[in-house]
Amino acid sequence: MLELQGVSKIVAGKPHINATDVTFQKGTMNVLLGPTSAGKTSLMRLMAGLDRPSTGKVFWNGKDVTGQRVQDRRIAMVYQQFINYPSMNVYDNIASPLRLAGRDRSEIDRRVRETAAMLQLTPLLDRMPLELSGGQQQRCALARALVKDAGLVLLDEPLANLDYKLREELRDEIPRIFRESGAIFVYATTEPEEALLLGGNTACLWEGRVTQFGPATEVYRHPIDTTTARVFSDPPMNFSACTKAGDTLTFEVGAKVAAGGNLSAIRDGDYVAGFRANHLRFEKPNGPALELKCQLVASEITGSETFLHVRQGTSRWVALVHGIHHLTDGTDVSLWLSTAHFHLFDTHGQLAVQAAYAAAA
Amino acid sequence: MAKITLSNLAHTYFPYPRGEQDYALKTIDLTWDDGGAYALLGASGCGKSTLLNLISGLRRPSQGRILFGDGDVTDAPTAERNIAQVFQFPVVYDTMTVRENLAFPLRNRGMKKDYIQSRVDQVAQMIGMEDTLSRKARGLTADAKQKISLGRGMVREDVNAILFDEPLTVIDPHLKWELRTQLKKLHQDFGHTMIYVTHDQTEALTFADKVVVMHDGRIVQVGTPEELFERPAHTFVGYFIGSPGMNLLDAVIDSDVARIGEHKVPLGGTFGPLTGRTQIGIRPEHVTVSRTGGLPATILRVDDVGRHRILRAEVAGAPVAVVLPEGAELPADSCRLIFQPEKIGVFADDWRMAPEHPKDRSGS
Amino acid sequence: MLKTQNNKAWFLVLPVLLLVGFSAILPLMTVVNYAFNDTFGNNAFFWVGLEWFRDVIRSERMHDALQRQLIFSAIILAIEIPLGIAIALTLPKRGVWASLTLVLLALPLLIPWNVVGTIWQLFTRIDIGLLGSTLAALGVDFNLGRDAIDAWATLIVMDVWHWTSLVTLLCYAGLQSIPEAYYQAGRIDQASRWAVFRYIELPKMQGVLLIAVLLRFMDSFMIYTEPFVVTGGGPGSTTTFLSVDLVKMAIGQFDLGPAAAFSLMYFLVILLISWVFYTVMTNLDQEKEEVPE
Incomplete structure (x- = not known):
């Protein structure tokens, strides 16, 4: 179990990491999700003990390890760049942490072969890293990280330099490898889709702050503030200002809906509605819904679906609709949003009412 | 602006190639229409970068000709080809201001000052950088720098084509959306021929009117995003396009049914006798879960990706992915799967076979 | 890191x-x-x-030496830096020739100062030196023992021969780090050779050039062995640079007090000028914004 208590990092007067409390249980997959320079790497370095926190403490299985050297802790790290020893073959690369630890020959051999099998590297053991494809090189680096039986494995955007399809394959493999290893995995990524596919827990990071931490799908469906909603959304979350007065909710963009159900409980006032691209439809859904009349800025066809980039006044939204739609830019389109599909945030960005679909899920 | 014709083009990095296997780019013939938006899609090492370098003039092809309009540019150096290129990592002139960066290609061509001024203002507005024109390029964020390189490509009105070499690699997911739409708009407003090289199918499909899929130095299919998705010409296209890719199952094709083990799958047309390895392919989006009819499947796991769930199942020992729409009921550990007959593709030795007689209503 | x-x-x-x-x-x-x-x-x-200090500061001899020293360093920098850059730009980028030329270039750097001095002293001798006798045969009245300009010219050419390679090697390393895409972009933008140098190569070499300028300045400002061996500070005191003068003062005349004050000031002057160089050149580079992560 890894526990950060009030850990912060201040560099040259600027907070890179604000005081953070987070606990990773044994045998869990934890994703740090956030844009570039949100503090993912900084936070990992604090976990690993590569940097000493400015305040706060790091506990490993209940023991204070703040300031303990990284060499003295059972930690493995995998980077975005494929880091292997170029002059050693795959076998020796994987064996290297064990040799450094002074394990005996037969044990090394057994462990190397086990790990290689787990990562499908067995046929490549005699090859040199530079003869391998990017995906294989990264698998070799992963094997080196896993072979030493580290309690904590930190992966810093390990798939960012790989082809899309290879990423898909390794994304599939990593959760399986993780389950077999039983270690705590911490995985940094900028891609919301990756966080969902890897499963486990997700911590959303924004400007050096963990905005929300919990099971990936839960954070995705129940964002507690607009920042989390924005970070954990690809295409970006759509927002629209609205006002509640009595039993009607009036959107800045003109539409009105009855504030029934869980919307009736909140106070009158100004709110911001947040909704996802895939919840906007061309057809009027069953039940109460609002119609958003907007202008098409651009459309993109993915093969089976169409992304619509639309505008109304100063608001810009993205809609993802099923099927192929060839539309001329600049035309007026009408999109429907079910009242079950938007979250309401207060003017400070905090969640006021959860979308009904999410509450039910 | 001009039509681009690649005629009998091939390239090898070996001085004395021993055969086809030594060619990074095997013989291709291709025409790109003036003003089109094209994507070159493939995995790394498929030859797409080689092709791009041949078009930009960085390399001279081992064989064949390249025409811009009617002019042969095979031996012309880069500078004479009147092309623009946006690279994987933003290339900006650090010590210049944003304005100077945008004006650079025009100034080098001795354009008039007034013209440069007005053209730069216009382009800056298009890329949304009119407020940062007097800033030094150094110190800007990666996406701002990439916008500058984009703007530098746009600034010349006479470019034959703009080449993009995986331009969104270093851009955060959120900003990718913004840059992609901007690119689309720029294409509409300026009408340049654009060629976009990428390994990311989403980028290729969303950007291009026509996608050229490359595999192992060859072009396997040229088509609209819809064609690539609905009717992949090769199993590689089926696998590479879509996330997850097409499900491919070994099957024996018998007229209008495919036999997988002892199970029968109705097809969307009748097929004559096929030779070689025969497979059927079905997109995860075109598989439905059923309680009664269909192929018996074992459920391995379910991935929740937010807007839908992906069911990973096994049919007769082969993996099959199914996309379950949000809110769809989740079956227990075994279920039956129905493949929509008109959406099933039949492949012999990896190439798509057209049915002899399509059934009524069937798409192809 | x-x-x-x-x-x-x-x-x-x-x-x-x-x-x-x-x-x-x-x-x-x-x-x-x-x-x-x-x-x-x-x-x-x-x-x-502070009497020694007052003496030294007021001494004309010291002023002259300082002036000579500044002129010498200025000339050295004005020749070696552009020449070093120019050579680096013409070097092959990769291949066997690249390594071979690098080795050849590095050779003068490996020769000790006094050996360099001796080589040039012999080289320029009218009776047996290749250069000296050739010049004499051509009818050029060359004598570094008599003519101040000849002495200066010899020292400058010698220093350029000895140290330009250092600048070249540093610049070469800087040039190697420029991604190919920049050159390609330059070609696409139809940038002239000068524009490529001015906007792509020079900005990327800025860091190593700072180091080169600093090293060459400090070294040339403290130059002792070569002028001592080649000209002995002469003719007259025309090539008596600061350190040559200092040694004369301390060991020749045994004026230890003034010499000590002199060397302290010398030390501080070098420190000061280096610091000024450093701050000026890094300030040129200061627009870079710090991006964490």
Whole structure:
């Protein structure tokens, strides 16, 4: 179990990491999700003990390890760049942490072969890293990280330099490898889709702050503030200002809906509605819904679906609709949003009412 | 602006190639229409970068000709080809201001000052950088720098084509959306021929009117995003396009049914006798879960990706992915799967076979 | 950049600190002692305060030497930096020839100062030196023992020969780090050769050029061995640079007090000028915004 208590990092007067409390249980997959320079790497370095926190403490299985050297802790790290020893073959690369630890020959051999099998590297053991494809090189680096039986494995955007399809394959493999290893995995990524596919827990990071931490799908469906909603959304979350007065909710963009159900409980006032691209439809859904009349800025066809980039006044939204739609830019389109599909945030960005679909899920 | 014709083009990095296997780019013939938006899609090492370098003039092809309009540019150096290129990592002139960066290609061509001024203002507005024109390029964020390189490509009105070499690699997911739409708009407003090289199918499909899929130095299919998705010409296209890719199952094709083990799958047309390895392919989006009819499947796991769930199942020992729409009921550990007959593709030795007689209503 | 914070590391540096203390700081203190005292031998010292300093500052001889020194360093930098860049730009980028030329270029750097001096002293001799005798045969009246301009020319050519490679090697390393895409972009933008140099190569070489300028300045400002061997500071005192003068003063005349004051000021001047160079050149580079992560 890894526990950060009030850990912060201040560099040259600027907070890179604000005081953070987070606990990773044994045998869990934890994703740090956030844009570039949100503090993912900084936070990992604090976990690993590569940097000493400015305040706060790091506990490993209940023991204070703040300031303990990284060499003295059972930690493995995998980077975005494929880091292997170029002059050693795959076998020796994987064996290297064990040799450094002074394990005996037969044990090394057994462990190397086990790990290689787990990562499908067995046929490549005699090859040199530079003869391998990017995906294989990264698998070799992963094997080196896993072979030493580290309690904590930190992966810093390990798939960012790989082809899309290879990423898909390794994304599939990593959760399986993780389950077999039983270690705590911490995985940094900028891609919301990756966080969902890897499963486990997700911590959303924004400007050096963990905005929300919990099971990936839960954070995705129940964002507690607009920042989390924005970070954990690809295409970006759509927002629209609205006002509640009595039993009607009036959107800045003109539409009105009855504030029934869980919307009736909140106070009158100004709110911001947040909704996802895939919840906007061309057809009027069953039940109460609002119609958003907007202008098409651009459309993109993915093969089976169409992304619509639309505008109304100063608001810009993205809609993802099923099927192929060839539309001329600049035309007026009408999109429907079910009242079950938007979250309401207060003017400070905090969640006021959860979308009904999410509450039910 | 001009039509681009690649005629009998091939390239090898070996001085004395021993055969086809030594060619990074095997013989291709291709025409790109003036003003089109094209994507070159493939995995790394498929030859797409080689092709791009041949078009930009960085390399001279081992064989064949390249025409811009009617002019042969095979031996012309880069500078004479009147092309623009946006690279994987933003290339900006650090010590210049944003304005100077945008004006650079025009100034080098001795354009008039007034013209440069007005053209730069216009382009800056298009890329949304009119407020940062007097800033030094150094110190800007990666996406701002990439916008500058984009703007530098746009600034010349006479470019034959703009080449993009995986331009969104270093851009955060959120900003990718913004840059992609901007690119689309720029294409509409300026009408340049654009060629976009990428390994990311989403980028290729969303950007291009026509996608050229490359595999192992060859072009396997040229088509609209819809064609690539609905009717992949090769199993590689089926696998590479879509996330997850097409499900491919070994099957024996018998007229209008495919036999997988002892199970029968109705097809969307009748097929004559096929030779070689025969497979059927079905997109995860075109598989439905059923309680009664269909192929018996074992459920391995379910991935929740937010807007839908992906069911990973096994049919007769082969993996099959199914996309379950949000809110769809989740079956227990075994279920039956129905493949929509008109959406099933039949492949012999990896190439798509057209049915002899399509059934009524069937798409192809 | 895997950096752990660990105070144990200081113990490892301790021996070095002690060594530096004995070899640099103690002798320096002796110099300081001499600079503020007068002595008549027998270890009897009299406190004279800043008198030596006043003497040295007012001394015309010192002014002349300083002037000569500044002119020399300026000429050296004005030749070696552009020449070094120019050579670096013409070097092949990769392949066998690249390594071969690099080795050849590095050769002069490996030769000790006094050997370089001796080589050039012999080289320029009218009777047996290749250069000297050739010039004489061509009817050029070349004599570095008599003609101040000949002496200066010889020293400058010698220093350029000895040290330009250093600038070249540094610039070459800087050029190697420029991604190919930049050159390609330049070609696409139809940038002239000069524009490619001005906007792509020079900005990327800025860092190494700073180092090159600093090193060459400090080195040339302290030059001693070569002029001592080649010209002995002559003819007259036309090539008597600061350090040559200092040695004459300290060892030739045994004016230890003024010499000590002189060397302290010398030290401070070099420190000062280097600092000015450094701040000016890094300020040029200061628009870079710091991006964490």
